[in-house]
Amino acid sequence: MVHSLGIKINFHSLLVANYKTMTLKEYQEFCKTTAKKFDNPEKEIMTWGLGIAGEGGDVAGCIKKTFSHGNDQKAGVKENLGDMMWYMAMICNFFGWDLDKILQENLDKLKKRYPQGFTEKDASRNNTRVDWNER
Numbered sequence: 001m002v003h004s005l006g007i008k009i010n011f012h013s014l015l016v017a018n019y020k021t022m023t024l025k026e027y028q029e030f031c032k033t034t035a036k037k038f039d040n041p042e043k044e045i046m047t048w049g050l051g052i053a054g055e056g057g058d059v060a061g062c063i064k065k066t067f068s069h070g071n072d073q074k075a076g077v078k079e080n081l082g083d084m085m086w087y088m089a090m091i092c093n094f095f096g097w098d099l100d101k102i103l104q105e106n107l108d109k110l111k112k113r114y115p116q117g118f119t120e121k122d123a124s125r126n127n128t129r130v131d132w133n134e135r
Contacts, residue, residue, distance in 0.1 A: 024098075027089060028099055031086055031089040034086075035093075044094060045094050048091045051083075056084060058080040059080045059084065061076075
């Protein structure tokens, strides 16, 4: 499936009826059915935030083992990226954000930053540091 943003998405490994391809919105909704319910919203968002950070560490560990130790963990990279996607969906659900819109905003930002595609000149930003909230 080619997503409306031009991103090729195939969620064939999800355990859903008929193993159908899902939209990102359907994926976000499905994730809710597999998530723990919290009484405390602060504990909930901390769980999702720490969860995505932990899975990111797992991705890094698998890459290190694959390329530094000669221990092929590419399957682990793939699995943990899926787990990160789940946490990302849950963070979006918590804040009432649409994952489609977040991806579109990211694409718009990247198109503005790299209008002709990636260049080191554009990436250097004139040797200045730019925080996430600076435009």
